[in-house]
Amino acid sequence: MPAPAPPDSALALVLRGWEHLRLQRPLAAWASWQRALRIEPEDGAATEALEILEAAEELPIAARLKYKFRSPEDYECRTRWSSRFAGRNLEDLSVAAEAFASLAYEDENDGAARFNEALCLAWLGENAEAIVAMDLAVRAEADRSPESAVASWSVAEILRQGAGAEIWADDLSHALILDWAVEDGDPLLSLSSFASLQPVPPPLDPVTGKSAVTDARVVEWLDRPPGEKQASPTGESLPHVLATVIATPGRIRLSSPDRESLETAEMALLSRFGDRARSLDRRSTPLPLRLMDAAAWLFRMPASEEDGVQSALRRAAVERYFEQVWITRPRLGLSGRDEASHPPLSPVEAAVLASGGDSVALAKLSAVVNIREQLSARPHVASLYEGYPFDRLRRRLGLPQNDPSTVEKEDVSSMGRAELVALDPKTLSRDVLADACVAAMAVCDAATIERFEAELASRPQDC
Secondary structure: OOOOOOOOOHHHHHHHHHHHHHOOOHHHHHHHHHHHHHHOOOOHHHHHHHHHHHOOOOOOHHHOOOOOOOOOOOHHHHHHHHHHHOOOOOOOHHHHHHHHHHHHHHOOOOHHHHHHHHHHHHHOOOHHHHHHHHHHHHHHHOOOOHHHHHHHHHHHHHHOOOOOOHHHOOOEEEEEEEEOOHHHOOHHHHHHOOOEEEEOOOOEOOOOOOEOOOOOEEEEEEOOOOOOOOOOOOHHHOOEEEEEEEEEOOEEEEEEOOHHHHHHHHHHHHHHOOOHHHHOEEEEEEOOHHHOOHHHHOEOOOOOOOHHHHHHHHHHHHHHHHHHHHHHOOEHHHOOOOOOOOOOEOHHHHHHHHHOOOHHHHHHHHHHHHHHHHHHOOOOOHHHHOOOOHHHHHHHOOOOOOOHHHOOOOOHHHOOHHHHHHOOHHHOOHHHHHHHHHHHHHHOOHHHHHHHHHHHHOOOOOO
C-alpha cells in the first residue's frame, strides 16, 4: 500500500479539494486546487479539477465564480491595511483571515476587510464561521455599497448548504423513518388503503449510476389521485407530492424537500397508525447544491394533456410556487440582525422591512432571489421553468427589477404589496379582482385582503 501524500503536497491538496466538493464546499475546493497549482504550476490533476468545477453547469453561478479579495476603500484604509499586513504571510489563509478580522474589528464599517475575512474562511472550508463574517460584511456595506452587500450575501447562500454549516441551511431534505415489522403486513398496501401512491424508479447513486437502495420499492405519495384530463386545469389543481416513500425490509422512509408536505403525510400516518408511528425518526439534511430548488418540482402533470397545455401548466405551477408558497416560508438567510439570536423571516416579512428602509433586509432578500434565478438558468432545468421571469418575483416583493420589460405593468397577479394597497377594487373586472385577491393573500395586510374580498363578493358571477 503506497504511503499517503504529505499534507501540504499538490496531490494532497487535489484530493482535499475533491473532498471539499463532495461535502458541498465548492469555494474551499477551488482554493485547494489553486494552492496545489502554486506548489506545482503544471499539475494536470489540479488544472483539470478547476476546469470541471468551472464547467459544472448543474451548480448555480455563485458556486463557481472566481472570488478575489476586495481592496481597501480609501487612503487611510490602505495605510491601516499595510501596517497590519507587514511581516505576515498572507498566503496562509488562517493568517490572512485573522489579519482581516482584526482590521474589521478595529473599524466595523470596513466591509471589504470583513468580506475578505469571510472569503478566507470559506476557502478554508469553515463555512459556518464564514457566514457569520459575511453577515457582518453585509451590515457594513448595505448602505454605502448595496451591490457589494448583495454579492456578499449571494456567497453566504452557497456556503450555508455546505458541510459544517448545517444549522444555517435553508434548503433541506426532510425525512421520516418508521420501523415496519413483517407481522405488520405490506407497508405499501397499508398506505394505499388511504393514500394515492404512484410507483417511481428507485433513486440512483450519482457515482455508480445504479440503484442507491437494494430490495426497495419506491412510490410517490400524492395529495390527490392523478385524475383524468381536466376541462380547465390550473397550477393549483395539479397533484402535489407529499413524500417519496421507500419501503425496504423492516422499515419505510418518507422524504420531501418541503417540510409542510411531509408534515401533512406524517399527520395522516399518525391518524392511521398511531401506535406504530410513535417510533418515527425525523431527520433533516441540507440538499445538494444542484438540488436546492427541488421543492419547486413537487407537482405532477397529467399525462393526458397536450404539450402546449403541459407547458402552460408548468409555468403556472412555477408562478404559484414562488409567488404564493415560497415567499411565505421562513429562511435563516433572511433572519434579523444576526442569525444566531433572531428568528428566520419569510421573503414577505423581509420585503416589509426592506420597504421600510432596512438596507440589510433589502440586500439579503435581493441575494436570495438572485440565487433562485441562477438555479433557474442552469441548462438542464431551464426548460422546466418555462421562461419564468424572476422579475415577477422581484415585483411581488417590492425589489428593483433587472428588466421590467419582462413583466406586464398591468398584470395584477404579479403586483407587490404597495401596488395592491393602492388599487381601487371597484375599477377592476371580476377576473382581475380575483387575481388581485390571490396576490393580496400572499403579501398584503388583512385590511387590504378584506377590501378586495368584500368587493368580489358583491359582484354577480357573470360580472
